[in-house]
Amino acid sequence: MAILLNTLLMIVVALLxxxxxxxxxxxxxxxxxxxxxxxxxxxxxxxxxxSVYSHTTTILFRVAPAVYLAAAVVAILMIPVADxxxxxxxxxxxxxxxxxxxxxxxxxxxxxxxxxxxxEGMGAAREALYGALIEPALLMGFATLAMFCGYTSLxxxxxxxxxxxxxxxxxxxxxAYLFVxxxxxxxxxVPVDDxxxxxxxxxxxEVMCLDYCGMDLxxxxxxxxxxxxxxxxxxxxxxxxxxxxxxxxxxxxxxxxTGLSVGFVESTQARNKLSRNTTFVVxxxxxxxxxxxxxxxxxxxxxx
Amino acid sequence: xxxxxxxxxxxxxxxQDIPQxxxxxxxxxxxxxxxxxxxxxxxxxxxxxxxxxxxxIIVLDDADHKAMLASxxxxxxxxxxxxxxxALHPAMHIFEREITELYNVEFDSxxxxxxxxxxxxxxxxxxxxxxxxxxxxxxDSLHEVNVGPIHAGIIEPGAFRFVCNGESVLxxxxxxxxxxxxxxxxxxxxxxRLRQTLLAESIAGDSAVSHATTFAHTIEKLSGKTPSxxxxxxxxxALELERMAxxxxxxxxxxxxxxxxxxxxACEALRTMTINTTQAWCGNRFGKGLxxxxxxxxxxxxxxxxxxxxxxxxxxxxxDEVKEDIKSSPTLLARFEQCGIVAKSDMQRIGGVGMAxxxxxxxxxxxxxxxxxxxxxKIRHESIIKRQGDVMSRLTVRCNEVLQSAKYIGELLEGYTxxxxxxxxxxxxxxxxxxxxxxxxxxxxxxxxxxxxxxxEGKIATYKVKDPSLHNWLALALAVRGEGISDFPICxxxxxxxYCGYDL
Numbered sequence: 001m002a003i004l005l006n007t008l009l010m011i012v013v014a015l016l017x018x019x020x021x022x023x024x025x026x027x028x029x030x031x032x033x034x035x036x037x038x039x040x041x042x043x044x045x046x047x048x049x050x051s052v053y054s055h056t057t058t059i060l061f062r063v064a065p066a067v068y069l070a071a072a073v074v075a076i077l078m079i080p081v082a083d084x085x086x087x088x089x090x091x092x093x094x095x096x097x098x099x100x101x102x103x104x105x106x107x108x109x110x111x112x113x114x115x116x117x118x119x120e121g122m123g124a125a126r127e128a129l130y131g132a133l134i135e136p137a138l139l140m141g142f143a144t145l146a147m148f149c150g151y152t153s154l155x156x157x158x159x160x161x162x163x164x165x166x167x168x169x170x171x172x173x174x175x176a177y178l179f180v181x182x183x184x185x186x187x188x189x190v191p192v193d194d195x196x197x198x199x200x201x202x203x204x205x206e207v208m209c210l211d212y213c214g215m216d217l218x219x220x221x222x223x224x225x226x227x228x229x230x231x232x233x234x235x236x237x238x239x240x241x242x243x244x245x246x247x248x249x250x251x252x253x254x255x256x257x258t259g260l261s262v263g264f265v266e267s268t269q270a271r272n273k274l275s276r277n278t279t280f281v282v283x284x285x286x287x288x289x290x291x292x293x294x295x296x297x298x299x300x301x302x303x304x
Numbered sequence: 305x306x307x308x309x310x311x312x313x314x315x316x317x318x319x320q321d322i323p324q325x326x327x328x329x330x331x332x333x334x335x336x337x338x339x340x341x342x343x344x345x346x347x348x349x350x351x352x353x354x355x356x357x358x359x360x361i362i363v364l365d366d367a368d369h370k371a372m373l374a375s376x377x378x379x380x381x382x383x384x385x386x387x388x389x390x391a392l393h394p395a396m397h398i399f400e401r402e403i404t405e406l407y408n409v410e411f412d413s414x415x416x417x418x419x420x421x422x423x424x425x426x427x428x429x430x431x432x433x434x435x436x437x438x439x440x441x442x443x444d445s446l447h448e449v450n451v452g453p454i455h456a457g458i459i460e461p462g463a464f465r466f467v468c469n470g471e472s473v474l475x476x477x478x479x480x481x482x483x484x485x486x487x488x489x490x491x492x493x494x495x496x497r498l499r500q501t502l503l504a505e506s507i508a509g510d511s512a513v514s515h516a517t518t519f520a521h522t523i524e525k526l527s528g529k530t531p532s533x534x535x536x537x538x539x540x541x542a543l544e545l546e547r548m549a550x551x552x553x554x555x556x557x558x559x560x561x562x563x564x565x566x567x568x569x570a571c572e573a574l575r576t577m578t579i580n581t582t583q584a585w586c587g588n589r590f591g592k593g594l595x596x597x598x599x600x601x602x603x604x605x606x607x608x609x610x611x612x613x614x615x616x617x618x619x620x621x622x623x624d625e626v627k628e629d630i631k632s633s634p635t636l637l638a639r640f641e642q643c644g645i646v647a648k649s650d651m652q653r654i655g656g657v658g659m660a661x662x663x664x665x666x667x668x669x670x671x672x673x674x675x676x677x678x679x680x681x682k683i684r685h686e687s688i689i690k691r692q693g694d695v696m697s698r699l700t701v702r703c704n705e706v707l708q709s710a711k712y713i714g715e716l717l718e719g720y721t722x723x724x725x726x727x728x729x730x731x732x733x734x735x736x737x738x739x740x741x742x743x744x745x746x747x748x749x750x751x752x753x754x755x756x757x758x759x760x761e762g763k764i765a766t767y768k769v770k771d772p773s774l775h776n777w778l779a780l781a782l783a784v785r786g787e788g789i790s791d792f793p794i795c796x797x798x799x800x801x802x803y804c805g806y807d808l
Contacts, residue, residue, distance in 0.1 A: 029569045118449040122471075122789070191635065194563040198457050201449075202561075202790040270562040270635040273643070274471065274790040 006084035009251050010076040014222075014229035015040060016255045017262075024263025043221050049214035056116045057211070064111030065212065065219040071104035072223035075230050080155040082240045082250035089155040094142040097154070098135070101186075101227060105131045108220070112208035119200045123207030126274070130192065130204065133281040134185045140288035141178045144171065144295040145238075154234070158241040167298040172238040174291045176257075179235035181284050183258055187228040190266040192277050202274065232258040305333035307363070307372035312674035315525045316739040317373065319757070322360070327376045327386055330361070338393040342367040344655055344668070346744060346753045348399035350407050351766040355380060357407055362742055362755070366673035371742070378409065385410035395655025398774050421481035421807050436479045438465045445469055449789065453482050460803035464792075471788045476781045483807040491756075491767035497523070497597065497731035500764070504754075505592045507769055508805035513539075513546040514747030515769070516595035518754045521676065521743035523597040526735040526756060531598060534723045536677040537716050538604055541612065542582070542591050544709035544716075547748040548616070549578040550800075551702040551709075552623060555630070557797045558699060562639045570626045574619050581615040584608070596729030603726035613717050620710035627703040640696035644783035644795035647693055656779045658750015658772045660799050663701045664693035670746035683712055698798040705748075737762040749773060749802065771805030 019036045026033025035041070053062065077087040078097050090096075109128055112120040148171050149157045185192050188205035200207050209220050236254035240246070272280055306323040337343050346362040356377045363372045388411035389396040400411045401420045408427035411417070419426070422433050440448065451464040461482035467475040490503050504519030505512045517539050524531055531539075556571025579589040586594040586602040594602055604612075630636050646656070651664040661668040669687040671679045679685050688704045690697035735758050742755040750772030759765040776799055783795045 025565060029565050031569065118447065121447075122449070125470075190563045197561070197563065199561060199793040200456060201451070201792050266563065267565045270559075270564040270633070270639050272635075273639055274788050276638070 002084050003087050005247070006081045006086055007077060009081045009084070009247060010079060010226075010229055010233065013233060013251060013254050014076070014225040017228055017232060017259050018225060020255055020259025021263045021266070024260055025267050028263065028267035039221075043218045046214055046218035046221070051212075051214040051216050054115060054211055057111075057114050061111045061114040061211070062216075064107045064114075065216040065223075067107035068104045069219040069223040069226075071100050071107070072226035072230075075100050075104075076226050078154060079230050079233050080158060080237065081233060082158070082237055082245050082247045084247050085155050089153050092152045094146060094152055094154055094157075095139075097230070098138050098142065101230070102131070102135065104223065104227070108208055115211045117211065119203075119207050120210060122201075123204055126204045126277075127208060130185060130277060130281050133278065133285060134182060137178065137182055137281075137285040137288040140285065140292050141175055141182070144175055144288075144292045147292070148295045148299055154237075158237045158245070167301070169242040171291070171295045171298055172242045174294065176235040176238040178284070178288055178291055179231050179238065180257060180261055181287070183228060183231040183235070184262065184265070185281055185284065186231055187224060187262075189262050191269055191272045192280060194271050197271075202271075228258060229254070305329055305374070307374050309370050309372050311370055312670070312676045312744050313680060314371075315528060316736045316741040316758075318736075319738045319740055322373050322375050322740065325374050325376050327359075327378075330374060330376060331387055331389065334361075334363070334389055335392055337363065338389070338395070341652055341666070344657075345396065345399065346371065346751070347742065347755050347768055347770050348396065348403075349755070349766075349768050350378075350403045350409065351757060351768075352407075353377070357409070359403070360740065360755070360757075362753070364674060364744075366667070369674055371674065371744075373740070383410070385412035387412050388414040390414050390416065393655075394653050394778075395775070397778075398655075419481065421484045423484055423486065433479075433481055436463070438479065439467075439475060439477050441467050441474060443469075446474065453479075462803050466784075466789055466792075468789055471790065473784050473787055473789050473792070476784050476792075478777050478781055480777070480803060480806050483804045485804070485808065487808040488767050488769055492764045495763060498729075501596060501729075501731075505595070507808065508771055508773075508802040509590060510550055510802065511546070511747045511749065511752070511771070511805065513542045513591040513595055514745055514749075514752050515754075515771075516591075517543055517677075518743050518745040518747075518752045520595055520597045521745065522741050522754045522756050523735070525741035525743065526739060526758060527598070527730070527733040528736065529598045529730065529733065531677075532723075532727070534603075534720075534726060535598075535600060537682070537720060538600060539595055540678040540683075541604075541713050541716055542586075542594050543745070543747075544713050545578060545582050545612075545616075546591055548619065548706050548709045548713075549575055549582070550748045551706045552578060552619075554702060554797060554800045555623075555626065555699065555706075557800070558640070558695070558794060559630075559636075561793045561797055562636065564633075564636055567626060567630055567636070570622070570629075574623055574626070577615060577619055581612055581619075584611060598730035598733070599727035601729060604720075604722045606722055609717050609720060609722055613714065616710050616713045620707055623703075623706055623710075627707075630699070630703075637696065639794065640699055640798075641692075641694055643695045643791050644787055644798060645692065645694045646779050646783050648691070650782055651693065651779060654778045654782065655775045657775050658746070659701050659705065659748070660698060660776050660779055661750065662687055663690045663697040665689060665691040668751065670744045670751050674744050676743070676745060678716060683715065695794055695798040735762040735764070747772065749800075749805075750776065769808055771802055771808075773801040773803075773805045776801050777806060 018039045022034050078093050080086045109124045112124040145157045146152045151157050193204040232254045236250045240250040308322050346364045348361040350357050350359045358377045360375045390400050391413050403409050405420050405426050449466040453461040453463040463479040465477045466473050505516045507515045552571050553575040556568050559567030582591050583589040646664050648665040651661050651666045657668045671685040672687050688701050737760050740757045745752045753770040755768040757766040780799050784792050
């Protein structure tokens with residue numbers, strides 16, 4: 001029962017984050033904003049629509065959305081919600097999680113190239129580049145957790161005796177910050193990408209989905225929400241582990257952490273120049289290395 | 305070289321007063337003259353006259369505030385190629401290309417002889433919009449990206465072909481002509497003055513007031529009527545309101561394109577306020593129906609004057625905040641500065657006009673160089689000049705012009721007593737026969753030039769329209785060279801050129 005609750009909560013988080021982002025943006029802009037669940041209505045509408053396929057595409061293009069969604073679903077099954085255990089949990093599942101998400105990315109990149117469109121080719125190239133650059137950050141983040149906690153399974157990593165430990169708190173907050181930053185890149189948000197732009201020449205993720213419609217597009221969007229929920233929940237877990245390790249604390253935290261920070265940044269900041277994105281993403285990786293180093297020093301229990 | 309020298313306020317010129325010269329002499333003169341910054345060509349076109357093709361050229365002298373007219377003729381069956389001026393002064397390309405397209409006049413050693421807009425009666429029927437000869441570069445690491453002609457959003461059609469090396473653009477070629485409606489021919493196809501006025505308003509929807517004002521001036525010159533001071537004041541207010549609205553809209557559009565939400569929503573609201581002010585005045589948000597020859601159907605009343613003053617003051621105050629916000633936001637500066645640079649020398653060579661030219665340090669402003677209306681007496685206009693030529697300078701020029709326009713509207717309307725006796729529009733007065741009249745107006749994009757030539761019965765025989773976009777599209781192509789392709793949208797928005805103003 002607890003296992004099912006875990007998956008259910010992950011889905012709730014995935015569904016609500018976009019709503020919170022939209023609402024934050026609306027409030028910041030002084031607007032009334034969309035209905036809170038508008039993104040869900042939109043996807044329901046897409047689900048009712050048929051797909052249209054270009055003659056130049058192959059089976060690769062048709063399979064990709066399913067692979068993308070499947071990978072995202074598998075990923076959420078591996079994420080614990082604070083004290084609830086996930087369905088899939090084994091030694092080393094952090095590596096498995098990282099590469100399940102990489103599989104999703106590869107599928108969508110191949111599909112974009114399959115269309116033969118010059119826009120989508122550019123989008124695929126950008127996605128591959130930023131994907132490759134953010135991967136070290138993700139693995140370093142997991143490595144920090146694994147090294148500091150001594151486990152390689154997400155479910156075990158966040159289990160921690162409920163006593164205040166300064167070193168543990170510092171590392172966990174740093175890791176939480178890292179994962180929130182990674183969320184910006186992975187879910188294609190400002191300043192890296194802009195999901196609302198109508199300009200194909202500047203898009204990264206959106207441009208790869210230009211040829212999709214109906215059911216396929218719905219699957220891609222749902223998978224995007226799930227991916228965002230994964231990273232957000234890891235960050236929330238890290239914070240929850242230091243103070244209040246209960247699912248009823250971690251779930252709202254995951255929603256608000258990403259929802260508010262993404263909404264705030266998107267309201268007040270402009271997007272990066274595309275050539276600066278590389279620097280931005282590499283900086284996240286550098287930050288991850290730094291956090292790993294800090295974690296290592298703290299684990300040696302030097303006096304700070 | 306013998307030119308007929310006039311200025312922007314001179315009434316119609318009799319055709320026989322325009323000196324007819326030899327092309328060779330004109331060529332030799334322009335060769336030297338156009339190399340100087342003070343000169344540029346307002347219009348250069350050919351038109352059939354009995355059994356000849358007569359060419360007219362209007363050269364503007366910005367320093368002396370004069371326009372110099374000359375003409376030369378060619379027999380229909382002369383098939384000598386004229387030496388091309390484009391080869392020396394690229395700014396002439398658009399005129400020579402148009403002449404070639406319409407009348408099959410060859411220009412010798414013309415470096416860029418491409419179609420302009422595929423009119424129905426073009427000489428080469430084999431050249432169609434689908435076979436536009438795009439420039440291409442071969443290379444293993446290069447790829448071409450085609451955008452358009454159908455716009456993915458809501459604006460007008462145009463085909464953009466990029467040659468890219470990875471993310472960076474080596475070359476951009478812009479092919480237009482998809483909206484060619486034959487506007488110039490329509491002017492001479494009807495004698496109905498009202499109809500012609502409506503046509504002028506529809507040349508480019510976002511410059512309705514500018515084009516209608518230019519048309520009204522042209523017709524007034526031909527009919528020998530001088531617009532009253534009150535009429536010119538109201539026209540100037542309308543034109544400055546249009547300038548404000550469009551500059552604010554583009555500030556918002558630039559914010560949208562870089563994903564800056566606060567700038568976007570603020571400017572959208574202010575732009576709505578501005579065009580609603582115009583609507584409250586004349587019933588149309590874009591000022592259609594407001595500008596009419598020799599009179600007005602919508603004269604200002606005291607209540608409307610106060611409403612405009614109040615709104616403009618508030619818009620200026622709020623827009624100033626947005627401007628300060630943009631200027632102090634590092635993420636925006638990182639996007640706009642050093643992006644899409646057009647150097648002053650390039651701008652001058654390609655004949656850039658208007659606010660885009662001023663952002664590159666090139667002073668092209670009809671309000672100072674060839675003043676008309678209120679700028680001839682009431683207001684001493686100071687052009688806003690920036691030197692960097694990047695997106696940020698174009699944005700800054702826009703920002704400052706909005707505030708400047710607001711100031712002008714304030715100056716014009718403070719103490720302006722709406723007149724009870726504003727004349728009604730005049731659609732009847734006969735035009736001077738065998739004459740040429742031209743008029744220059746600084747629209748929000750830049751210099752607008754209309755030229756009308758009447759026949760012996762006083763009907764419009766030839767009407768030529770020049771929108772600033774005709775020159776500035778090339779500036780956009782230069783701006784994106786070496787930029788990342790993803791910066792094309794903000795470069796494009798910083799110019800915001802007209803498709804239908806070019807296609808006519």
